[in-house]
Amino acid sequence: MTLPSPNLDDRRFQGLVDEAKRLVQQRCPEWTDHNVSDPGVTLIEAFATMVDQLVYRLNRVPDKNYLAFLDLIGVRLYPPTAARTEVTFWLSAPQPEAVRVAAGTEVATVRTETEEAVVFTTSADLSVVPCSLAHLATWPMGGDATDSTDDLALGRDVRCFRATPRPGDCLYVGLSQPVPGCVVVLRLDCKVEGVGVDPRRPPLLWEAWDGAAWVACEVEKDDTGGFNKAGEVILHLPASHASSVVVRHTAGWLRCRLVEAAPGQPAYVASPTVRQATAFTIGGTVEASHAETVTNEVIGLSEGVPGQGFQVARPPVVPSEEPFVVEVTEGEGWVEWTRVDNFAHSTAYERHITLDPNSGQVDFGPAVRERDGTLRLFGAIPPKGSTVRVRRYRTGGGRRGNVARHALRILRSSMPYVARVENRRPALGGVDGETVDGARVRGPMTLSTLHRAVVPHDYEQLAREAAPDVARVRCVPAGEAPDSGAAWGDQESAGGVRLLVVPAGRSDERGRVRFDELIPPRETLAIIASYLDERRPLGTRLIVEPPYYQGVTVVASVHAGRGAATERLREAGLTALYGYFNPLTGGPDGDGWPFGRPIHSGEVFAVLQRLPGVDLVEDVRLFPADPVTGQRAEPTNKVTLDRHALVFSYEHQLRVRAV
Secondary structure: OOOOOOOOOOOOHHHHHHHHHHHHHHHOOOOOOOOOOOHHHHHHHHHHHHHHHHHHHHHOHHHHHHHHHHHHOOOOOOOOEOOEEEEEEEEOOOOOOOEEEOOOOEEEOOOOOOOOOOEEEEOOOEEEOOOOEEEEEEEOOOOOOEEOHHHHHOOOOEEOOOOOOOOOOEEEEEEOOOOOOEEEEEEEEEEOOOOOOOOOOOOEEEEEEOOOOEEEOEEEEEOOOOOOOOEEEEEEOOOOOOOEEEOOEEEEEEEEEEOOOOOOOOOOOOOOEEEEEEEEEEEEEEEEEOEEEEEEEEEEEOOOOOOOEEEOOOOOEEOOOOOOEEEEEEOOEEEEEEEOOOOOOOOOOOOEEEEEOOOOEEEEOOEEEOOOOOEEEOOOOOOOOOEEEEEEEEEEOOHHHOOOOOOOOEEOOOOOOEEEEEEOOOOEOOEOOOOHHHHHHHHHHHHHHOOOOOOHHHHHHHHHHHOOOEEEEEEEEOOOOOOOOOOHHHHHHOOOEEEEEEEOOOOOOOOOOOHHHHOOOHHHHHHHHHHHHOOOOOOOOEEEEOOOEEEEEEEEEEEEOOOOOHHHHHHHHHHHHHHHOOOOOOOOOOOOOOOOOOEEHHHHHHHHHOOOOEEEEEEEEEEEEOOOOOOEOOOEOEEOOOOOOEEEEOOOEEEEEOO
8 A cells, every 4th residue: 555645735715715704704793795796705715716826836745755756766757769660762773883872861751731740760871782683593392403594594494393393392593692671673474384373372482591591581562473474573682681602603592482382272283484584673671760860969058167957959869879979169179078877976077968868958067065165076067168069869759650651751852763762561669758657656666676687577677667668578587497486596597587578569450460570679689688787686697589489370160140241250350360369469368468378279269259240160270380481280279388488370261151
């Protein structure tokens, strides 16, 4: 139970008026007209209004003292975090030379009459490297690779897979050079030979070599019908694309791998063929964040006194790759002043400043009077009359930056050869700055942890302080887990501490979450690891990583009730399945699938049977699946998860039978 907050004065306006009238009756009995029309009563009500305001302010004293206490223990409001997404720059035509998009390039949403544009800034340089088709090879599963470059040059038909295709057969495409982070167009001329396959969803997977393994590529467009007609395949390559050696040729290799067909998905009966093929680069993708960059902003002139403060023109200040640096003129040049958390360890000769990201307040070191009357400086003082400026900072952040896909369409500065820009995925991670009410709740938690990570709850709480934009955090023992009855100290000695971080993803209209959105950015993991590294006990090994995701595919069949629309019922059923088996918003409580909770087919029966229009759930099968490779295991009635794993919905299938 929390301590009750005192009400220093519980009198209100009407009570003050009534008390004044009683005193009038006692002290001035000849005053008999106490109606509101009497001028004296009007004066009483005017003074009662003023006293009521004073009482209100008096009752605010405990709140002020509480906030002052929070300030003393070092509680600061969290600044807003900037949303992040990937932005693709599309060229107007293939270029013979590399097109460079510099870091700091700004893109924005469309400005309307009621809303300002949301601006994103690229965080790294992008080089759109030109390429061409250099080699073509085939490599059947369990066989030897064959170089088909000469056959393709002579106009001969090249069989993509073996005569009777089997999962694992690959077609290799060698580019003239690696094109990391670029968009590659493969223009193919194919014959109608790959019979048996559904041209709208062939069982094919495009991958690129990243120097260590094959990484799946995102397919923007494929109008070849599974190598059955002339068309284009547009691929988004990973930023780690690297050269490798296949059939004795060094190139930036891609491959199209034939995968196991899903239940109900037609497979190839005969191999498709390629007659002609060309390749070129048409764009590139780079990460961007919801922030605008402000450079060389003058924030004031120094008065040569300790404790002077300045304010940037465009708060709040969001974190960036570059540190926040203040420059002061000394002589004929600029001298850097370094940002610190506080001045507790600063001396009179150290050029230190502090920054409040929310308000944009920049403070120089104060002076404290000692017992002997001398002044002790905590930080140097800028010379009087010197100019103070901020070299570079970024402003923005907040939930406003969580824009939808394809919302970023405006290039704020013209660039040669760039025709358009877009974000193919929604922006995620934007969180508003913390409110005072939130700081009130967090104050007791700060006292309980004392900014030290000892027990699992401490690690989780401090991780949320370092990265407030993450969705879920789980602290578990690293290495071999001990018995369930072991104490936390025993778990810690068993191999250290693992912190599982789940980022905030966004579901589509069906409730699906992209698997790559469940992998936290490296910057977030680095921030959490660095923050906890300063607060963990000595000798504790810390690992910060995403959890293991166990994919599951639900294949179910239901009978629709009389008069129910089967297609609408199918969409509602898939939405319910994706929503329930969701690592962020699923589970029995709706706050994310519990870590380690197994998946039973009985839950699928319950989820589907609750849907309006479902008469009978006929059959349910669960397929454990690998969300990376797409491979599925044998059907089962129960999927067991590791004690610290989460579920991931992978391509559920629902069949609705009409009555």
